[in-house]
Amino acid sequence: MLAELRGINEECGVFGIWGSEEASQYTYYGLHALQHRGQEGAGIVSTNGNGLQVIKGEGLVNDVFSNLKLDDLGGHAAIGQVRYSTESGRGIENVQPLVFRSTTGSLAVAMNGNIVNAAELREHLERQGSIFQTASDTEVLAHLIKRSSGSLTQRDRVKKALSMLKGAFAFVILTEDSLMIAQDPNGIRPLSLGKVGDAWVVASETCAFDIIGAECVRSVEPGELLIVNRDGLHAERFAPTADSAMCSMEYVYFARPDSDIEGINIHMARKRCGKQLAREIGDIEADVVTGVPDSSISAAIGFSEESGIPYELGLIKSRYVGRTFIQPSQSLREQGVKMKLSPVHQVVNGKRVVMVDDSIVRGTTSKRIVKMLKEAGATEVHVVIASPPLVSPCFYGVDISTDSELIATGRTVEEVRELINADTLTFLSPEGMLDAIGRPDTMKNCGQCLACFTGEYPTEIYADTVLPHEKEIGK
Structure with missing residues (x-):
């Protein structure tokens, strides 16, 4: 996203x-x-x-x-x-x-x-x-x-x-x-x-x-x-x-698709995540697959290839809206989504849409995109996420400082689905993500940091790093 x-x-x-x-x-x-x-x-x-x-x-x-x-x-x-x-x-x-x-x-x-x-x-x-x-x-x-x-x-x-x-x-x-x-x-x-x-x-x-x-x-x-x-x-x-602990979000979202990290190409890793997600879901009745630009396109292509559901460009990202429009309030953030993304009406109108995204953080943007797709005529919107739920803050240089910012913390998948108004919501499993990226299929010494998905940090977390109401994480 x-x-x-x-x-x-x-x-x-x-x-x-x-x-x-x-x-x-x-x-x-x-x-x-x-x-x-x-x-x-x-x-x-x-x-x-x-x-x-x-x-x-x-x-x-x-x-x-x-x-x-x-x-x-x-x-x-x-x-x-x-x-x-x-x-x-x-x-x-x-x-x-x-x-x-x-x-x-x-x-x-x-x-x-x-x-x-x-x-x-x-x-x-x-x-x-x-x-x-x-x-x-x-x-x-x-x-x-x-x-x-x-x-x-x-x-x-x-x-x-x-x-x-x-x-x-x-x-x-x-x-x-x-x-x-x-x-x-x-x-x-x-x-x-x-x-x-x-x-x-x-x-x-x-x-x-x-x-x-x-x-x-x-x-x-x-x-x-x-x-x-x-x-x-x-x-x-x-x-x-x-223990090796490369940030998983580099593969999921941060790195450019044409980059390689430790010999693993980012585009191909994301594409494999999309394929794995389709395998984990199994049969899904839908007419079109679309990805949220730009980081989710690779996963959406993989999902389409594995599921057999055709991929289409259902969402367009404006290239001319800069960071000037970032605002702290939710109402202005939602307005920013409208300026950044727009649906392709003829692609989604009357269709059951699989919307592939890399992750969900606050849920604000996901909710707005689901709404946009339905306003454009989508009869169903099935949200599939090419990573596990984000449930814990990151203290390693990523701007997720508190778990209160994370919609999935303390909620079931069904509760998150209701909040974003999707018809269905599915996350990729941690094991599936590791397999798809190309790491061992075990959670122990897997070579990736999974802290934002599991709450298990590869280093000690010092009290001064954690905001007051999050300090139990550092115990």
Whole structure:
């Protein structure tokens, strides 16, 4: 479903490159490819070995950068980020990469994810005299690096700082003499390593490699620290690998269909989820299958192929309605649905429609789409969801902070069906989702984080991470 309207958002995407005189331009194009991961701010920091240059601002990548600005950056290495922020993290000061300058050397840092013990670490650092300039978890890492023992090498200071972090994080760190890349011990957020010519590149998704003609080499391993400098690429560990727990919502919704995560193509995974959903439902009497644009199209095609019910473009998404129309109230959110989506009357009129979607969060958008389809003449609307019910909040960099936002929490499937006014409602089983994506068919050590579906978190959840009425989750 549409993240802009339903209140579920990935919080950012990162990109980095070392060893190209066109580093800033490559980073710009890489951020363009990652724009779906963050639309509220963007930034690039580059270096030519003599200082760090930075350009960042609020808005889309095209709004922040121009050819003139990119020419000012220059350099043979760069990192960048596109950002979606929570309410507390808005403002230009929180747009990344964050740059820190000191007499012992400058560094820039950008992150995708969320550090669940950030509040505890921040309090500890403030007692030691650190003064924070942003609300971003990313700044915690910079302070930890700078406050490490002066007798340690820069590499060891970074490793020591990373080892203190808990949660989900994919970091890119740029200094005047190296690019450092780090993935959390559970590998919750995606991060891939590639090459374009002789330059090393890293990105949250492989679609960023395609746009610049880079080859994907491999995924960054959980607990791994990669250092790229004039001597080449060096791989080390800052923590032992924990149970692999890649975010399931990357496969279900967040990642672009043309991206691969750990060798699994997103479009094909979603298509298999749609096929599996059709197998789990069995016989369903309907005339047409349609998907909610854009992330549900792949699953809808799979459902159609497996069920034999023809696929049609029953819903159209407007390409010209921006995030300006996001509003906090339900009435304005429903108006936003009308502006974003419209039914194709001749496709659905007089038809029994299977509406395939990737997930249901609040239910507001689902209810409105069901209503639109019926107003357009659909005689029945059967809602099928290509993932299990979302019943628990996420603390790893996805904007679902409380279970009170989730329509499925504490409700049966039938109760949710009644609330969205669908004729039937079916969710994909957790086991079916894992099978379809390509992971083992067991819930234990499955290689995916299922916390938002099961309430079982792969890391400890600190009390400061949880809102007051949700703190029982962290016990």
